[in-house]
Amino acid sequence: MIKDKTAFEPFSLEPIRLLSPEGEWIAPFELDLDEATLKGFYRDMVTARMLDEKFVILIRTGKTSFIAPHAGHEAAHVGIAHAMQRGHDWLFPYYRDMGLMVAMGVPMVEIFGQMLGNAADPAKGRQMPSHPGSKKLNIFTVCSAIASHIPPAAGAAISMKLRRSNQVAVCTFGDGATSEGDWHAGINFAAVQNAPAVFVCENNRYAISVDYAHQTSAHTIADKAHAYGIPGYRVDGLDVLASYYVMHHVIERSRSGAGAALVELEVYRYGPHSSADDDTRYRPKSEVDAARKRDPLVRFRKFLEQRGLWDSAAENKLRTQIAHDLEAALQEAEAAGEAPAEWMFDDVLSRRPWHLEEQRKLVLDELR
Amino acid sequence: MATMTLIQAINKALDEEMARDDQVVVFGEDVGKRGGVFLATEGLQQKYGPERVIDTPLSEAAIIGAAVGMAAHGMRPVAEIQFADYVFPGFDQLVSQAAKLRYRSGGQFTAPMVVRMPTGGGVKGGHHHSQSPEAHFAHTGGLKVVVVSTPYDSKGLLKSAVRDDDPVVFMEPKRLYRALKEEVPEDDYLIPIGKAAIRREGGDITLISYGSSMVETLKAAEEMAAAGIQAEVIDLRSVLPWDKETVLNSVARTGRVLMISEAPRMASVASEVTATISEELFDQLLAPPVRVSGFDTPYPYAQDKLYMPTVTRILNAAKRVLDY
Ligand SMILES: Cc1ncc(C[n+]2csc(CCOP(=O)(O)OP(=O)(O)O)c2C)c(N)n1
Numbered sequence: 001m002i003k004d005k006t007a008f009e010p011f012s013l014e015p016i017r018l019l020s021p022e023g024e025w026i027a028p029f030e031l032d033l034d035e036a037t038l039k040g041f042y043r044d045m046v047t048a049r050m051l052d053e054k055f056v057i058l059i060r061t062g063k064t065s066f067i068a069p070h071a072g073h074e075a076a077h078v079g080i081a082h083a084m085q086r087g088h089d090w091l092f093p094y095y096r097d098m099g100l101m102v103a104m105g106v107p108m109v110e111i112f113g114q115m116l117g118n119a120a121d122p123a124k125g126r127q128m129p130s131h132p133g134s135k136k137l138n139i140f141t142v143c144s145a146i147a148s149h150i151p152p153a154a155g156a157a158i159s160m161k162l163r164r165s166n167q168v169a170v171c172t173f174g175d176g177a178t179s180e181g182d183w184h185a186g187i188n189f190a191a192v193q194n195a196p197a198v199f200v201c202e203n204n205r206y207a208i209s210v211d212y213a214h215q216t217s218a219h220t221i222a223d224k225a226h227a228y229g230i231p232g233y234r235v236d237g238l239d240v241l242a243s244y245y246v247m248h249h250v251i252e253r254s255r256s257g258a259g260a261a262l263v264e265l266e267v268y269r270y271g272p273h274s275s276a277d278d279d280t281r282y283r284p285k286s287e288v289d290a291a292r293k294r295d296p297l298v299r300f301r302k303f304l305e306q307r308g309l310w311d312s313a314a315e316n317k318l319r320t321q322i323a324h325d326l327e328a329a330l331q332e333a334e335a336a337g338e339a340p341a342e343w344m345f346d347d348v349l350s351r352r353p354w355h356l357e358e359q360r361k362l363v364l365d366e367l368r
Numbered sequence: 369m370a371t372m373t374l375i376q377a378i379n380k381a382l383d384e385e386m387a388r389d390d391q392v393v394v395f396g397e398d399v400g401k402r403g404g405v406f407l408a409t410e411g412l413q414q415k416y417g418p419e420r421v422i423d424t425p426l427s428e429a430a431i432i433g434a435a436v437g438m439a440a441h442g443m444r445p446v447a448e449i450q451f452a453d454y455v456f457p458g459f460d461q462l463v464s465q466a467a468k469l470r471y472r473s474g475g476q477f478t479a480p481m482v483v484r485m486p487t488g489g490g491v492k493g494g495h496h497h498s499q500s501p502e503a504h505f506a507h508t509g510g511l512k513v514v515v516v517s518t519p520y521d522s523k524g525l526l527k528s529a530v531r532d533d534d535p536v537v538f539m540e541p542k543r544l545y546r547a548l549k550e551e552v553p554e555d556d557y558l559i560p561i562g563k564a565a566i567r568r569e570g571g572d573i574t575l576i577s578y579g580s581s582m583v584e585t586l587k588a589a590e591e592m593a594a595a596g597i598q599a600e601v602i603d604l605r606s607v608l609p610w611d612k613e614t615v616l617n618s619v620a621r622t623g624r625v626l627m628i629s630e631a632p633r634m635a636s637v638a639s640e641v642t643a644t645i646s647e648e649l650f651d652q653l654l655a656p657p658v659r660v661s662g663f664d665t666p667y668p669y670a671q672d673k674l675y676m677p678t679v680t681r682i683l684n685a686a687k688r689v690l691d692y
Binding site: 065066117118124125126127128131143144145146147148176177179180181182207208209210214215216276277281282338339341343344345348355356359362363366 | 397398400401402403405423424425426427428429430453454456457492493494495496497633634663664665666668669670671674675678680681684
């Protein structure tokens, strides 16, 4: 039972797509985004891609110990972020959402600080790299345990409803996450409470090596929404405008009191699962090559070019600027130096009990 | 005899047990096509097919719960949890189902199953890829808990675990997967669950440890030997049941004991063992039993190495016990 009638039809047979592979606008409605916004989308997508490339250098040079490549997720990331009221709504992301961090406006130096696990990390070097978060921007700090953030997202959304804050909780995850009990428990609760929660699957068709067919027998992830009585939207997540418009529609629908929704953004992960993964063991290179031909950046650039908004001079200028900004932020983060050893004992509890005090002293004595 | 790493010994044990008994099945996240993220199950799916080596959906509750059902129905499931840190979504199945099936059914139903998991830190994994949750399992009546520290033991203990009639939590320190190599026999041998190993003999002090901390414990013992102090080193191997007899015999001789483990200190296996020693050998002790442990913080990323008992920390604590 779907509770309202919407502009985008849930449970569509084909993924919702507004840009053709050649970058033509094929939507049944007028594009109402201005030039600056469209260019902003593109800037964020390119920044996200270049950040991904920078991370590869960080891992190769041993400056970081773990990366989760997000290339291929950029259109989804930018669409999600720009559809939110950034800084007002809450985001519950997962580890592959670095492009989302870029588009949410997390300062680059914080992103690099977290990747280095050093004193520039606002979370004090506690977690492995690729686990961002920002209290200032209402971005719930990423947790490695898959799907464990979904019930908290439901809870935040329930709080938003009870406290009438006019916010929405947006929660992202991969297709693998949809198999965890927490996923079902969280979505069910949010749905029952008619809470303003939007659950977003960035479906790249793999959970490490386990392909979609071994993960679920459901035809689509969006279909699973049927079980919870909420709408499920299947979207071409390599199309930034489809990702943006559907997310915007669904977020505002939730904000207006219509309750939870599930959105499936179909993307592809071009890199391995992580820096610890060898993807040639489980997927053919030809599949990756074919997916690369559908690159979301290329598609959107074609769109901008056709509208006379972009050319190679603009492209070069943008890339030079981003490369410079990334390098400057990295250097600034590196300059912050190591996280002091005794930070290990902070924030375990609101105050340090005797046993942590003793253990802290032991380490300080040892290092003296 | 072949020289093997710990992970290769695990792989060999699984291979041999699958060949020996066609009721043995292996399953978990990424164990099939990829051969496991640490390659513990490499090659097994090619050899035994996707019905006996199953890539599962991403659900530890499903993995452990299904193992209970398969075991109750007569199979010998060996489930892999990708990291010990991710046992918690399946913890309910382990604690409520696996651990209590024999007891609650009055012995009518049983769950002879193995849940393997990489454990411990030192690999820059942050707090969700570094924990040592053995105390959680040891605190639950109805489970057996093994933590290995050498390739030779890994093969013999895993084979015993597969054949054991109880649910066995089998923990493999990931820091050691490729760090050690030793000769591992090609033949079928078993190491009994519940039996400790004496890694080094000595009469001055007993050092007890298990899992990855065995590395630093043995190094500390060598340094102590260079200074003229002979430490006896015991590797518990099984933390539930742990080998009380071997431990008490040793401590009764040395009168001094240090227990080393990288798990947090509070309510730990180290606490249990040292408390038992105090209770049973109070009169014979020349110094209070001392623990060297991980800290009671979530496992930190930036201080990855400092969190674990270092050789220096062990030697400092040993000095305290010896000088008492
Ligand atoms: C509870 C839990 N189990 C296992 C893991 C190990 N693990 C990390 S990522 C991953 C695959 C996740 O796949 P998916 O949810 O599809 O997201 P993707 O990485 O494809 O974006 C697994 C199994 C984990 N982090 N948490």
